[in-house]
Amino acid sequence: MVERGNPSAKKKPAEKARPRWRQGTAKRDTFPWISSQIITVSESGSLMELSQTCQAYTSQMNLVNISTAFHRIARLWTSNEDQEAAMMAQSVVEGLIQQANTVLARASASGTKPSSQALANITWAMATLNIIDEPLLKAIATPAQSQVETFKPFELSTILWSFGKMNLANPELCGCAAQLFEAAASVVPRSLEEFTLRCLVTITWAFAAFRHKEEHLFQAIGDHLISQVHTANCGELANIAWAYGLLQVHHEKLFQEVARRANVRLQDFKQQEIATIIWGFAASDFLPAAFFGNAALAAQRLALTPQQTTNILWALTRRRCKQTSLATTVLALLPAAMKQIERFNMPEIAICSMAAAKVVKHIESNGKSGQKVSSATSAVDFCVKAMQQALSRLNELSNVMLVNLAASFLIVGCPGSVVLLAAAGREALHRLQVLENPVLLHLIRVFSVDLTALQPPALLEGACQGMFRALFAEAARRMDSFKPREMQSLSVLCAQPLGLENAGDMSAGDLRSCCFALATTGGPAHQPLTLLDQFLEEDQEIFWDPDPVEAPVARRAPASGSVNFQPAMPASVPFVQPMVGWTPLEVNAMQPGMAAPGCQGPAMSGWSQSGMPGFSDNIFPGGYPPQQDGI
Secondary structure (H helix, E strand, O other), X not given: OOOOOOHHHOOOOOOOOOOHHHOHHHHHHHHHHHHHHHHHHHOOOXXXXXXXXXXXXXXXXXXXXXXXXXXXXXXXXXXXXXXXXXXXXXXXXXXXXXXXXXXXXXXXXXXXXXXXXXXXXXXXXXXXXXXXXXXXXXXXXXXXXXXXXXXXXXXXXXXXXXXXXXXXXXXXXXXXXXXXXXXXXXXXXXXXXXXXXXXXXXXXXXXXXXXXXXXXHHHHHHHHHOOOXXXXXXXXXXXXXXXXXXXXXXXXXXXXXXXXXXXXXXXXXXXXXXXXXXXXXXXXXXXOHHHHHHHHHHHHOOOOOHHHHHHHHHHHOOOOOOOHHHHHHHHHHHHHHHHOHHHOOHHHHHHHHHXXXXXXXXXXXXXXXXXXXXXXXXXXXXXXXXXXXXXXXXXXXXXHHHHHHXXXXXXXXXXXXXXXXXHHHHHHHHOHHHOOHHHHHHXXXXXXXXXXXXXXXXXXXXXXXXXXXXXXXXXHHOHHHOOHHHHHHHHHHHHHHHOOOOHHHXXXXXXXXXXXXXXXXXXXXXXXXXXXXXXXXXXHOOOOOOOOOOOOOOOOOOOXXXXXXXXXXXXXXXXXXXXXXXXXXXXOOOOOOOEOOOOOXXXXXXXXXXXXXXXXXXXXXXXXXXXXXXX
């Protein structure tokens, strides 16, 4: 029987037909035919039929067939609700990964260069399906790096975006792509005119997500984007700010143009977009007063998630609070944050508490008594509510955030702050020997503050005194590890409780003796609360880089005869969600005139979908990569 549409099936009557994939001529005809079968079936919208078709031909596929199958499964997967089809698709993807590894190994052995577009499509599908397969990633990254100059702009931005997205979940397994990013950093600046604004923004996002800083690349892209920013949408503006902010690359002219463009479109920004652009500018120490004032007002009208709220509060109080209008915005955001405090994680609670403390100090320094009452109400109420969540979860904080949380509560004057101080001291005691030197000094500062005004119970006061002594004992133990500036700070902290003068002239031996004295017989230092002002100074600030949702460990090598998957990321990508607000642009080459739909939906069956709430799942910023036939 002759199959319609299959040229290799047409044989002479006297000739016995042999399997198509066993003959050279027939094999060349078979590869495009397999791709056409996959594409035709995928247009039906049935993931089950597509999976069955792909499974039937997996062992016969070349790399383009594999990329076509991967691509089409990823597209249908996101809208699939059939659990049976999902299980079938997962099994097929396992087979495709094995076949891809085989084909790429064969190409490497023969010196054949794989299709750049196929490499880009496969990595895009892996990122979309939340799959990390280390052997396949290495097999893709190696040839991609060596032939990076052959990639078209859209292909290069696609593969970089894919590795960036997967890197958010598991940097260790995606490290194989580091040389690809280095190669791309040298190629892109030489051909900027060939890249669209969308491709360039995608590339900057990818480098930021991969945590790969290339100053010269970002400066070149920034120079090129200045004249194009007026065409950017809100998501593109936000992601420019985010990428440059995360990698700490400063480009004043680009930022000014982005801020000018964003300022007139703030009413169009979604929650994530406005939180992202505010955070990005603050992370870059670009703090235009007019933009921040308008953006802060716009943020008050939006229903923000805990992470979005945290990003904005951190940004608005970056470099303390220099504008009363921004302080007012922080106070306005705190009640809304308080209502959903149960959804905040501990780092977010610590950052928001520090923002509240900065606002309190700002308003106190302005000496406006009416605003003092207002600030105390909002900030204190937030800290009281936050303390209910924090007391049992202090172990979730880093060392720096632990001490900053305790200092924030004391600065705000939160009722019960001594309770949290004692709990933080108990947690710090468990970590005492591994605390960084600056953190140890900060803890000494916190436990040197006069607690009399807070009227602590005797038991808690005794616990704080015990912690005070333990901290000085640890300082004496590690005296030889302190840097000169740290020793000077420690000298000042020792001087007041011991009644010493000229503390800065103490030698290491004298300073160790002072620490021993305070560790054995010393009582509370009764220092004024202003001692904690140093926590609010510029060089003491935490660079708030919200972590993505914790990713499960991906497999390093497949077990014999099977492939086990772990998700690279949950379906809802957290703070660094790529290309917020993108709308599909590219048209699938196999479907002329038909724009690719947005790719939204669940991760593969059984894979985690939990994530930071409120983040969209716009999988690919520029539409779906087009397909091609032939390798």
